[in-house]
Amino acid sequence: MDQTTLTRPEAETTTAAKPVILTGDRTTGPLHIGHYAGSLKNRLALQDTHTQFLLLADTQALTDNAHDIGKVRRNVLEVACDYLAVGIDPAKTTICLQSHLPALAELSMLYLNFVTVARLERNPTIKDEIRARGFGRDIPAGFLCYPAAQAADITAFKATVVPVGEDQAPLIEQCNEIARRVNAAAGREVLPEAQALIPEAGRLPGIDGRAKMSKSGGNAIPLSASEDEISRAVRAMFTDPEHLRVEQPGRVEGNVVFAYLDAFDAAKEDVAELKDHYRRGGLGDTVLKRRLEDILQALLAPIRARRAEVASDPAQVHRIISEGTQAAREVTEATKREVMDALGLFRL
Ligand code: ATP
Ligand code: MG
Known part of the structure; x- marks a missing residue:
């Protein structure tokens, strides 16, 4: 493979004054054609005109996979290989790992104070997912709260565009509600609101006829x-x-x-x-x-074919994630500090 296509130029993606995209995937398995139709195609088209961050959402994957952490870990590289295989270019798009961005966890904790349990329980996507996973009342607390964590992911990058499948729309709405509350508490607009970019095709059903390929x-x-x-x-x-x-x-x-x-x-x-x-x-x-x-x-x-090429050099994929995460750390830490200051927390 041509090495240059896989190498991220120094922080280029973080400084350009282009609209910011944040999106990502839970590291629960290799990506499928539903992801391609639902969001990868949009991400590919937008990486030239936007500052794009792709989050390997391993901590979000843990919210319903704490019993199988090995799966969540193994799929970090798998999902990254899928990104590179479809043509995501690390010179244009920053690929980063959620569990290694502490500001996301810290912002999540702050945001949980700006959303009620009743509101989290009312989120239609969460309701569907709870039903599909058969949790009953035994919902992992992290799962119920993941919309607040997703709000942290989106706002930490100050993303205004989020290319996602149609099932994600209520989560973007909830993210914007949290952003508005934080802004109201701060007395100024610290966090921009984000827009979901949803493809016309809607969600792709599974080969078995169930409503969603997953x-x-x-x-x-x-x-x-x-x-x-x-x-x-x-x-x-x-x-x-x-x-x-x-x-x-x-x-x-x-x-x-x-x-x-x-x-x-x-x-x-x-x-x-x-x-x-x-x-x-x-x-x-x-x-x-x-x-x-x-x-x-x-x-x-x-x-x-491209995936086989990419997967033959896991050290290179590892390096791409590591460099992307380093760049993302700077952006997310800066937002976290800004939010803490704007909310008036004690400064050390
Ligand atoms: P899991 O079963 O672990 O939840 P998933 O297949 O639902 O995995 P996610 O990582 O939750 O995949 O979703 C990543 C992105 O892909 C989201 O933006 C989601 O809307 C989109 N997506 C997932 N499945 C489909 C589908 N069948 N059709 C269209 N978009 C999809
Ligand atoms: Mg899902």
């Missing part, structure tokens, strides 16, 4: 999937269970293959025609699946 759900096509894994995933994909014979009319809504064609097939008019044909009857799942498989194979082949 690392923890076992229903994902990872960006690192082999040709064979892609084939098998497409063949196993949920379509319309009532559509038993080709000539029967089929359902497009809730049909995963169409959801993926909407997300990844550039020929929108062809997809519209295929939907009509499927609804009328006479179009079989096999034809659709073959089309989708070709598209996914073409999308993932170069990513897989």
